[in-house]
Amino acid sequence: MCGIIGYIGNQEAYPILIKGLHRLEYRGYDSAGVALINPNGQLNIYKNKGKVSQLEESIEGKDVSGNIGIAHTRWATHGEPNNVNAHPHYSNSGTLALIHNGIIENYALLKSGLIEKGCTFHSDTDTEVLVQLIDYIKTSGNHSLFDAVQLALNQVIGAYAIAILDRDDPDRIIIARKSSPLVIGIREEEDEYFFASDASPIVEYTNSVIYLQDNEIAIISRKEPLKVIDLKNVEKTPEVSRLEMSISQLERGDYPHFMLKEIFEQPKTIADCMKGRINTEGTNVVLSGIIDNKARFLSARRIIIVACGTSWHSALIGEHLIENLCRIPVEVEYASEFRYRDPIIYPDDIVIAISQSGETADTLAAIELSKQKGAFIYGICNVVGSSIARATDSGSYIHVGPEIGVASTKAFTGQVTVLAMLAMTLAKEKGTIKPNELTTMIKAFKKIPEQMELLLSANSQIQETAKIFTYARNFIYLGRGYSYPSALEGALKLKEISYIHAEGYPAAEMKHGPIALIDSEMPVIVIATNTKLYEKVLNNIQEVKARSGRVIAVVTEGDEDVRKLADYYIAIPKTMECFGPLLAAIPLQLLAYHIAVYKGKDVDQPRHLAKSVTVE
Numbered sequence: 001m002c003g004i005i006g007y008i009g010n011q012e013a014y015p016i017l018i019k020g021l022h023r024l025e026y027r028g029y030d031s032a033g034v035a036l037i038n039p040n041g042q043l044n045i046y047k048n049k050g051k052v053s054q055l056e057e058s059i060e061g062k063d064v065s066g067n068i069g070i071a072h073t074r075w076a077t078h079g080e081p082n083n084v085n086a087h088p089h090y091s092n093s094g095t096l097a098l099i100h101n102g103i104i105e106n107y108a109l110l111k112s113g114l115i116e117k118g119c120t121f122h123s124d125t126d127t128e129v130l131v132q133l134i135d136y137i138k139t140s141g142n143h144s145l146f147d148a149v150q151l152a153l154n155q156v157i158g159a160y161a162i163a164i165l166d167r168d169d170p171d172r173i174i175i176a177r178k179s180s181p182l183v184i185g186i187r188e189e190e191d192e193y194f195f196a197s198d199a200s201p202i203v204e205y206t207n208s209v210i211y212l213q214d215n216e217i218a219i220i221s222r223k224e225p226l227k228v229i230d231l232k233n234v235e236k237t238p239e240v241s242r243l244e245m246s247i248s249q250l251e252r253g254d255y256p257h258f259m260l261k262e263i264f265e266q267p268k269t270i271a272d273c274m275k276g277r278i279n280t281e282g283t284n285v286v287l288s289g290i291i292d293n294k295a296r297f298l299s300a301r302r303i304i305i306v307a308c309g310t311s312w313h314s315a316l317i318g319e320h321l322i323e324n325l326c327r328i329p330v331e332v333e334y335a336s337e338f339r340y341r342d343p344i345i346y347p348d349d350i351v352i353a354i355s356q357s358g359e360t361a362d363t364l365a366a367i368e369l370s371k372q373k374g375a376f377i378y379g380i381c382n383v384v385g386s387s388i389a390r391a392t393d394s395g396s397y398i399h400v401g402p403e404i405g406v407a408s409t410k411a412f413t414g415q416v417t418v419l420a421m422l423a424m425t426l427a428k429e430k431g432t433i434k435p436n437e438l439t440t441m442i443k444a445f446k447k448i449p450e451q452m453e454l455l456l457s458a459n460s461q462i463q464e465t466a467k468i469f470t471y472a473r474n475f476i477y478l479g480r481g482y483s484y485p486s487a488l489e490g491a492l493k494l495k496e497i498s499y500i501h502a503e504g505y506p507a508a509e510m511k512h513g514p515i516a517l518i519d520s521e522m523p524v525i526v527i528a529t530n531t532k533l534y535e536k537v538l539n540n541i542q543e544v545k546a547r548s549g550r551v552i553a554v555v556t557e558g559d560e561d562v563r564k565l566a567d568y569y570i571a572i573p574k575t576m577e578c579f580g581p582l583l584a585a586i587p588l589q590l591l592a593y594h595i596a597v598y599k600g601k602d603v604d605q606p607r608h609l610a611k612s613v614t615v616e
């Protein structure tokens with residue numbers, strides 16, 4: 001949801017900014033721009049509709065000199081994607097350039113106030129109000145840039161990560177955040193600073209970072225040490241953290257797309273996620289976040305899981321796992337609905353927030369609401385140091401490494417893996433699972449990475465099946481029990497990257513309406529693995545076949561009955577029912593991927609989407 005980056009130091013800023021924008025492009029890609037102050041003190045702003053590569057082409061031959069600059073890649077909220085609405089926005093005085101990630105909720109009011117004072121606006125964005133307001137305060141009140149930023153932000157309602165460049169002060173950049181992430185990278189020995197929406201553009205220059213907190217403003221200067229002051233004018237001592245990320249994790253390598261790389265990484269990411277949590281003998285599971293808060297978990301009246309999108313699908317699997325193993329009631333909520341419906345939350349409830357990015361605005365808001373009502377908040381995140389990871393009382397990282405493809409794949413299986421370990425740890429502590437049952441479970445669980453590896457070797461078979469269905473305009477995905485969330489997730493993967501309409505249903509719900517959609521044109525993907533509802537799913541397949549539907553079944557290896565019925569099948573290795581979604585995810589991801597590739601779609605950056613949804 002917009003990516004921002006900036007640099008100040010002794011190197012040429014432009015190549016660093018452009019490389020950084022490419023790394024951040026997954027956050028938004030409808031337009032991009034850059035602002036630089038050249039050695040003669042001239043402020044050059046270039047911006048362009050389209051992707052970062054189009055910006056680069058449009059800048060060719062122009063002056064991109066300077067060792068201070070800011071850059072932005074946009075996901076439009078207010079104002080269509082075009083050259084004018086692209087960031088950076090510049091002030092009427094011509095001295096300031098500003099980039100922004102977030103939404104200014106009271107922009108209309110601020111804008112009309114500024115227009116009354118004679119300000120002119122050039123774009124349709126909410127962002128422009130920030131630069132004009134700061135400029136107005138600075139020039140009319142004769143304030144320093146820092147004071148003007150602080151005064152302006154005290155009038156602003158909304159979410160922002162901003163950076164401001166001042167032509168009249170080419171040694172300083174001011175940045176600020178509220179509810180949108182900002183990371184500062186420090187390379188002290190070189191007197192260099194980098195900042196960005198996440199650490200991916202920074203990691204190749206330094207491992208020392210500071211995560212700016214809400215309501216903080218940082219003055220990044222080549223002449224003075226970094227200064228962080230909050231909106232109430234209190235000076236802060238920022239905490240320097242070490243990044244644990246490698247560049248190879250951010251690169252595609254030989255894969256044609258990040259999504260395919262990330263699908264193929266899953267045997268490793270799941271093994272990494274289990275590391276240190278399952279003992280080497282495979283006899284014990286310990287999720288430290290649960291053990292550290294054992295009393296709280298043991299006395300929980302109820303668990304509420306809040307999440308969005310794919311993370312919400314993994315939450316549904318978590319509901320099954322926790323209820324089955326721990327006998328604690330679980331409710332799963334869309335964070336965006338939960339936050340606005342005045343939910344009943346008891347102080348002895350536990351709220352689990354699941355988020356790959358750790359920045360999803362609705363999930364963050366649901367956490368804040370639950371906190372106010374006294375619940376204990378547990379986070380399951382991927383991005384270390386993210387806003388959600390910091391807002392929760394405790395939590396577990398999924399440790400799957402940066403996920404760059406916009407469609408979530410390895411984060412989904414990482415989330416399910418953590419939820420399985422959470423349920424097993426808690427069940428052991430509660431005594432709701434017998435020791436021998438736990439040992440059997442852990443044994444099956446430990447086999448998942450190698451079983452995933454096996455499944456990936458069926459890639460070309462799945463690719464062939466995908467080719468047959470590239471023409472389809474609609475798909476139905478069916479599953480029951482643990483496989484129902486898998487059906488939802490399979491359908492989401494397909495629609496978001498191939499733009500084919502797809503719906504996931506609980507298989508038995510078909511006859512209550514959706515069955516009317518079935519005809520010989522309708523591919524129906526059924527997750528019909530060996531579960532306690534297997535026979536019933538078999539009947540559901542019969543119902544589809546009786547209406548000429550074309551069935552692609554995900555079956556357990558060795559299955560003969562579904563195979564005979566289905567038009568196409570993909571076999572997954574045998575595992576326990578509760579771990580089935582970890583394996584079923586792989587063929588569904590691959591099927592969606594190959595269909596999208598056959599259709600010539602932009603798999604890693606599908607239209608209208610952004611990886612990290614930092615606006616509501």
Ligand code: F6R
Nearest residue numbers: 309310311355356357360407408
């Ligand atoms: C789908 C997808 C989205 C995200 C959702 C929540 O492939 O990626 O549906 O799952 O936007 O994002 P996080 O998990 O970052 O909170």
